Amino acid sequence: MNANVMTDAAPAELAQALVARFGSRSVLAEPADTLRYRRDWHGDVEGSAVAVLRPADTAEASAMVRFCAEAGLAVVPQGGNTGLVLGALPTSARAHVVVSTERMNRIREIDAADFSAVVEAGCVLGAIKEAAEAQDLFFPLSLGAEGSCQIGGNISTNAGGINVLRYGMTREMILGLEVVLADGTVWNGLSTLRKNNAGLDLKQLFIGAEGTLGLVTAAAIRLVPKPTRTETAFLALGDRNDVMALYALARRECCDLLSAFELVPPEGMMLAKEADPSLVLPRIAEAPAYALIDVAATGSLDLKPLMERFFELAAERGYVVDGVLAASEAQAADLWQIRDGMNEGQARRGVHLRTDLSVPPSKVAAFIEEGMREMARHLPDCLPVAYGHVGDGNIHFNVLPPPGLAREERDAQMLLAKKTLHAIVDRYAGGISAEHGIGRLKRDDFATRRTPVQQQVLAGIKALLDPADLFNPGCQMASPRDGSDVTVF
Structure with a gap:
């Protein structure tokens, strides 16, 4: 069946036409086969689609997009489906297909x-x-x-x-x-x-x-x-408010060799341990916050004295009360697993508020303190977890509800947490998406923060490149082609 006469066809007919045109290896149509492409990474939300298309090369991808355009099928591009804002989630069993690039891996x-x-x-x-x-x-x-x-x-x-x-x-x-x-x-x-x-x-x-x-x-x-030398440190801060002073010292003492500077809350170690009970945690003093730092270089530069000098200065100024300098690659990997394992530990706690906020780096400590106070005042039974890439002002301020709440109460609490944090971000002239994107999860919040001029420019670019709203309708901006009934907070 020709694609240009398929606009009124039923989903099953559309799927059959796609299989007939591109083959069963390139087209998945059975619900059991498409499930993992229709769920978000955490498994909280499930969408629907006519089929999943898996082009083997650019020529086949081009033919698939052309077929979909003629058939009136919206295309939802998808990579590894690890996004956190529902940006690759298909939402309409009648009008959407996923185009997964997983076979284009050369x-x-x-x-x-x-x-x-x-x-x-x-x-x-x-x-x-x-x-x-x-x-x-x-x-x-x-x-x-x-x-x-x-x-x-x-x-x-x-x-x-x-x-x-x-x-x-x-x-x-x-x-x-x-x-x-x-x-x-x-x-x-x-x-x-x-x-x-x-x-x-x-x-x-x-x-x-x-x-x-x-x-x-x-x-x-x-x-x-390729860096040939790397040093990793895990430092206990005397006061969470000292994190930006410590970062400024690191930038000056480690110069452009500073690769990463991450804020890790004490709850982070608990969550990482929940995710992996075999994880070896560092023997370090209890503290209100920790900093995980990497410096890296190529050539013959010896980084260890540089890191030791930085630690000495940080201790002299009272920013740091204890610290661990990784003695091996394995120990460095364990330290970084704390940072990575925090995310899995939060996911195991179930549905929660995940944010991706940014403020001017100089305001990071104040933003976290205000956020913690507001969470304690409005949602005392929830667990706030604030962490992230403090050097570029990107804080993931997540909120975990207490266990056993009914869905309606849980969603209401998470919505309150989001509105409270966004209000603080707005006062700090910050952003609601530092690195995760907008997707569908943050679409409405993005809309309320766009200026008329910004909206006009964005809509004009979309209309020029995609006049039929073929690509990912409902992502970033609302679209009548989205067909989404997904409830998000």
């Missing part, structure tokens, strides 16, 4: 002399990092989900992670893109040039667009020399 080229690589969108981030390291190179994007997230999703959400301090967001690591547009046309912008000032930089339109403007199928990425 590393097309690594050029060690050029410090660049060309990779397909479905490449798992961890696999890219391993391939780069095999040639003494380093791809610095580092996320807790790097064993399953895909580079196409990282690009579409402009992912952040722990190395933003030194290397920037994903946007700073992308040299070029290959994108399937709304009519199936392929835009090949896979240049590896560092300097190319020939007009508008079109790739920037698709980075952070969350699949609403096109389907990213490949990327040219920037690599750097």
Whole structure:
């Protein structure tokens, strides 16, 4: 059946037509086969779709998008499905398909002399990092989900992670893109040039667009020399309010070698231990907050004296009361597992409020203190967990409800927590999405904070590149094609 006569077909007919056109390996239609693509990462929300399309290459991806455009099927691009804002969630059994890039997982080229690589969108981030390291190179994007997230999703959400301090967001690591547009046309912008000032930089339109403007199928990425020396420290702060003073000292003493500076609350160690009882926690004094710090370098530079001097200065100034400097890679991995395991520990507690807030770095300590006071005042039975990338002002201020609440009461408490935190963020001239994106979860909150001019520009770009609202309707901005009845807070 021709795609252009399918607009009124039933979902089963649409699925059959897709299988007939692209084959059963490229099209999944049975609910049991599509379930993992229709659920969010935490399993809290389940959507629906006509089918899941899995192109093997760019040509097939182009043909699939063209077919969907003719058939009136909306396309929800999906990478590793590790996002936290429901940005890759299909919501309509009649009108949506998922296009998963998981089979497009080839590393097309690594050029060690050029410090660049060309990779397909479905490449798992961890696999890219391993391939780069095999040639003494380093791809610095580092996320807790790097064993399953895909580079196409990282690009579409402009992912952040722990190395933003030194290397920037994903946007700073992308040299070029290959994108399937709304009519199936392929835009090949896979240049590896560092300097190319020939007009508008079109790739920037698709980075952070969350699949609403096109389907990213490949990327040219920037690599750097592989660090040969790394030192990891876990420091106990005398007062949580000293975290920014400690960070400022670290920036001055460790200079551009500072790769990561993470705030870890004491609840974080408890949650990480819940997630992995075998995790070895550091022997360190109890404290109101901890800092997890990485410095890294290439060549013959000895980092240990630098870190020891930094620790001495921090202790002299009263910022730090105790600390552990990792004696091995294994111990460093355990320290970082505290940071990564916190997320899993929270997930095991069930549905909770997950935020991705940003404030000016100088306001981080004050923001956390005010947030804690407000949570204690309004939601004393909840567990607030504030942590994150303090050097760039990104705090994940999550709120875990007490166990045993009825769904309605739990959702009401989480909604109150979100509104309270957002009000504080607004007073601090902050942002509601530092690195996770908007998706569907934050769409309404995003709408209330857009200026009329911003709305006009965003809508104009969408109308130009995707006039039929083919790509990811309902993500970032409301759409009548969304069909979503998903309840989120």
